[in-house]
Amino acid sequence: MGATSARRPAGRRRDREQVAQGPSARPMTGTPPPGPPRVQTRITVPDSKIMVNLLGAGDEILRLVERSVTSDVHVRGNEITITGDPADNALAERVFSELLELIEKGETLTTDAVRRTVGMLEQGSAERPAEVLTLNILSRRGRTIRPKTLGQKRYVDAIDSNTIVFGIGPAGTGKTYLAMAKAVQALQAKQVNRIILTRPAVEAGERLGFLPGTLNEKIDPYLRPLYDALHEMLDPETIPKLMAQGTIEVAPLAYMRGRTLSDAFIILDEAQNTTPEQMKMFLTRLGFNSKIVVTGDVTQVDLPGGTTSGLRVVREILENVEDVHFAQLSSSDVVRHRLVGEIVDAYARWDAERENQQAQGVHAVPGRPAQGGRAGRRR
Template identity: 70%
Template sequence: MTQTPSAQNPDEGQARARFTVPANHPMVTVLGSGDSLLRVIEKSFPRTDIHVRGNEVSAVGDPAEVALVQRLFDEMMLVLRTGQPMTEDAVERSIAMLRAPGNGEAGAETPAQVLTQNILSNRGRTIRPKTLNQKRYVDAIDRHTIVFGIGPAGTGKTYLAMAKAVQALQSKQVNRIILTRPAVEAGERLGFLPGTLYEKIDPYLRPLYDALHDMLDPDSIPRLMAAGTIEVAPLAYMRGRTLNDAFIILDEAQNTSAEQMKMFLTRLGFDSKIVITGDVTQVDLPGGTKSGLRQVQEILHNVEDVHFARLTSTDVVRHKLVGRIVDAYDRYDSREDGHDGARGHGRGHGHPGK
């Protein structure tokens, strides 16, 4: 993309920038079908006048905002040059990244770097991070032996970890993948359930199977499981084992007890990698049982080669409404905690001796 230097009008304190889209990039790839991408940009920069004429885009407004628009189009063109299309969601996430504090600092990741980082391709579909925190989480999995992915539902923490596991298996970095969850609903007493082992564990582990089907040829999964190359099992089945040459994922880790978390972490063998995912706001343990995921953050926060990656509602990559629902529940919980605190203070105030 070619661009003219920003011109500033000293009378109004406004800046102007013009971008020329190369002829080999049809304008529909930049503006979207029916100008859908342009509408997203205009909505995000309400005080900036953005006009399109032919293959030229111009922006007039506050210098800082015009500079952001300029950077946005540059980043969009970098993505488009890779052959990857821009979507409304990608444009919104690019704008959020550009507006994030510290984005302009040296070494900061750019939207194009985040949106074009491929992890895994299968049946014409590519799995890649969609947010800055997701990219940092994926990068941490490459750099560290044990990574905790902590965040709300829909942030991709389990899905991305599984994509990295399949990538590691395909590139022969590991010999097998082990996927596990605590079967809290059954109290891990699976002997009381009817059927074979796989039928017993199926209700608790079905989300992991579903993700595997996105990443591998479904016909190959039974064969890989029969050979022990992929193992999907409840956490109770990890006890007493040492896991070498494996990529191990513990999902729903907020539902582990402190003892289970220690047991799992000490299964680590040579040439293995562990990713532990969970949401500390969704603990389903019986009353009085402390979550191992909550406790482990205090115990291991300074241990070398252990990394805690934190994702938030801004990293939710399901339907946009999911992020708004997560935020609404957080606000509600904060208000309820405040009310409970106020009520508790009132009760204690009348009985100083208690």
């Protein structure tokens, strides 16, 4: 937390002193100018229990903070000393201050929370990490659903303040999960009377008419992820009753045609697999006192070759329509295994390189360098 921005817990003391850097005489001609002065910032944590939580088991949290900031960090007793350039110290100080506030709010620090705190502070956003990471949406049996990244928090805020929201981003960014949590929250608060969850039922070239089994057996694999999320947010024993009453409806997109959906929270998942005509059909189902959230990943389109994705073109069509918001999530918002974000970035770079090669008329063979490239030397 910066010296002028956010609140510090009572009893925490910070002192700053200049560290001697040798004679103050003017440097000789030809010598490089001195760098920024190194200063020390001290943070005192009077409560030993808070200090133990701040350092983590086996100093795990402390070591992660040390690796994440440029300044040197030393702990002695109940005092944290940060040494470095003023700007670097300010970042490290804010990291510790945000982590201390998380502890004061009853949170147990994790390495994931530390990484996300550092990432948000480095982005220089107005939102404070301690506020983002404690924004509860839904709680059930001791488990709380909340945004874990700045992008997710802004996505949730957009759902609160707009009638139609598009959540667009790679796999693992919580697009559908957070939308469903907001839907359940709205239902429990009696802001809507029902939840409608839908997906296109044509993926990977399979059409329902050519699949074996009854209609329910055919559509179940497409809708199963939505059922799974519902079971995490509601008592599983109540879900069949709510579905029988029509309070919760899970159905293929084709079932939306010809309907007007009022007093409902409606979620269209996997929207990259809609055509422009299907997207228009779905959006025009909107009735009074309803909210629509559309989620998808434009890099994972399963439509037959040459078919335009409705999610790709809808932004161009509705960008300037009031009360419609487009939330763009990225690899930094991935909340699955750390490698998932790196995989998303790697594929994005590969796609960009391939498009660049195609634009230049260079045909690359998968797994080999492009023409004109240079293979690694063999020793």
